[in-house]
Amino acid sequence: MAKRTPLYEAHVADGAKLVDFAGWEMPIDYGSQIAEHKAVRESVGMFDVSHMAVVDISGAAAREFLRWLLANDVAKIDDAGRALYTCMLNTRGGVIDDLIVYHLSSDLYRIVVNAATTEKDLAWIKSQARDYDVAIDHRQDMAIIAVQGPRGRDMAAELLDEAFRQAALQLKPFQVAVENDRSVGRTGYTGEDGFELVLPAEEAVTAWKSLRDKGVAPIGLGARDTLRLEAGLNLYGQDMDEERTPLESGLAWTVAFKPEERDFVGRAALEHLRAEGVGQKLVGLVLEGRGVMRHETAVRAADSDVEEEHAEGEITSGSYAPTLSRSIALARVPVDWEDSVEVCLRGKWQPARIVRYPFVRNGKSRIDD
Amino acid sequence: MSEVPKDLSYTKTHEWIDYDGDGTCTVGITDYAQSSLGDLVFVELPEAGTKVGAGDAVAVVESVKAASDIYAPLDGEIAEINEQLEDSPELVNEDPFGEGWLFKMNVSDPDSVEKLLDADAYEGIVEEEED
Structure with missing residues (x-):
């Protein structure tokens, strides 16, 4: 039996196409994934992400415990009201999960x-x-609603009572306000401004309907994926997993090696790998021509003639980027690859270019034509 | 529920065929097919003049989610392609039986049209896939 969030009925009423996602019956789109994607880039959209798990960690030793558990250092957020993106590693340095x-x-x-x-x-x-x-x-007992896009914060703030609203509207990126167990973080997974609201499950439907009445479009997991890819944000299980370290997944910036005296799960393995030299890196790709790069598409050096099954590079996430009207991808390739590569699309090798990502930030392309 | 116009013929691979009774037919993909694929972003069509056999993969429609082959429904020759789709692939989603047509072909054997599925038979296939 698939699990359902408190907003399941609202999705059905909105004509959502529902799919199984990690055992949850979730909306993939409400008609047009591209229209939903553009709504978030240009205006505002809302996501039911209640299938994600909220875990509260409390007690006198909470800070000390999280400094051990997480690869980034919660000492960076000693002032309450701040947030941090981090990986949680196994002892081999592989990524068990990424989280805020x-x-x-x-x-x-x-x-x-x-x-x-x-x-x-x-x-x-x-x-x-x-x-x-x-x-x-x-x-x-909690639900999560993400309200994202240039109008996201203003729309979401209207749900809150006066004091909470004022606190929320003063948040800087990666800060959080809290009131009676509810939290509002200025965080997201789209490359746009916005809030992520954690609220009691029984309040989710009212909040959702209220946003709906204000004209906020519901956005499915399909657009969530293209939005996060354009924003250059990794997806767990594709761009990183337990067999790969953050150093090979474009996430070295999230690992706090300093201070030296802080030990954390996976530290020894990462230091060993660093000393030995990392063999692969995650890069952004832009397809030069038509077609769509997809998860597991083979990548080879531009001057290579290796067959698809022997290619040294692989797309970890690929799709069509609605903001750029072309295909983009994240790919894991040997560290010395630069500039031009080829990708195997339906049996044919096509030129692609290595670029710095994010591809899109705050609605604007960061890629040269 | 997807639309299945009564006056068209169909294949089990979700192409529709509009035969004009005079040796040429227009081919597209059905409402059910476009809805399953989701937003189309590229359409790759054959060149006019290409000789094709029934069941040959002759075109590709690619959506945000997946790429899908389009098969020639009959033996013949590609007569004309819908050039609007190069810049506006979304026409296939918006109007699959009209503006979103893919190509026209000259049919080698007009009698072969009789072997295509009628609307009722195609509806049965869609109902089965939707379960």
């Missing part, structure tokens, strides 16, 4: 983890917490 940690109050942190990895994450977090005086609370 919100520092809500002195001894209380809230993390939001991926739906597909929730059970695995919880088991891992509990196993690592044995020697720490912390409480780990999977908040299945």
Whole structure:
């Protein structure tokens, strides 16, 4: 039996096409993925991301525990009201999951983890917490609504009472406001401004309908994927996994090696890899011609003639980018590859170009034609 | 529920065929096919004059989600392609039985049109796939 969020009925009423996503029955689109994508880039859209798990970690040792558990350093967010993107690693340095940690109050942190990895994450977090005086609370009573786009914050703020609204509207990127267990983070997964609201499940339908009445379009997981790809944001399970370290996944910037004296799960493995030299990197690709690069498409050097099955590079996430009207991708390739490559589309090698990502930021292309 | 016009013929691979009774037919993909594919972003069509056999992959429609081959429904020769689709592939989503047609072909054997599916038979296929 597929799991459903509190907003399932609202999705059906809006004509959503529903698909199974990690055991959850979720909207892939409400008619046109491209129209939804553009709504977020140009105006505002809202996402039901209640399938993701909210986990509150509290207690006197919460900070110390998270400094051990996470590859980024929560000491960077010692002021309550700040948030941090980080990976959670295994001892080999592989990525168990990526997540945002919100520092809500002195001894209380809230993390939001991926739906597909929730059970695995919880088991891992509990196993690592044995020697720490912390409480780990999977908040299945909470729902998450992300309101994203240039008009996202103003729209979402209208749901909040006066004091909370004022606090929310003053947030800088990667800050969070909290009131009675509800949190509003100026975070997201689209490359646009916006809020992610964590609220009690029984309030989700009212909030959603209220946003709907204000003209906020519901956005499915299809557009969520093209939005995050244009924004150059990794997707767990495709662009990173337990077999790859953050150093090979474009996420070295999220690993806090300093201060030296902080140990964290995976640190020794990452230091070893760094000393040895990393063999592969994640790059952005833009397809020169027509067609669409997709997950697992083969990539080879431009001057190479290797067959598809022996290609040294591979697309981890690829799609059509509605903002750019062409195909873009993230690909894992040997570290010395630069500039031009070829990708195998339906049996034919086509030219593509290595570019710096994000591809799109705040509605604007960052790629030269 | 997807639309299945009564006056057209169909294939089990979701092409529709409008035969003019005079040796040429117009080919497109059905409403069900465009809806399953989602927003189309590229359409790759054969050149006019290409000889094709029934069942040959002659065109590709690519959506945000997936690429899909389009098959020649009958033996013959490509007579004309819908050049509007190069810049406006979304016409296939918006009007699959009209502005979104893919190509016209000259049919080698007019009797072969009789072997195509009628609307009722095609509706049965769609109902099965939708379950």
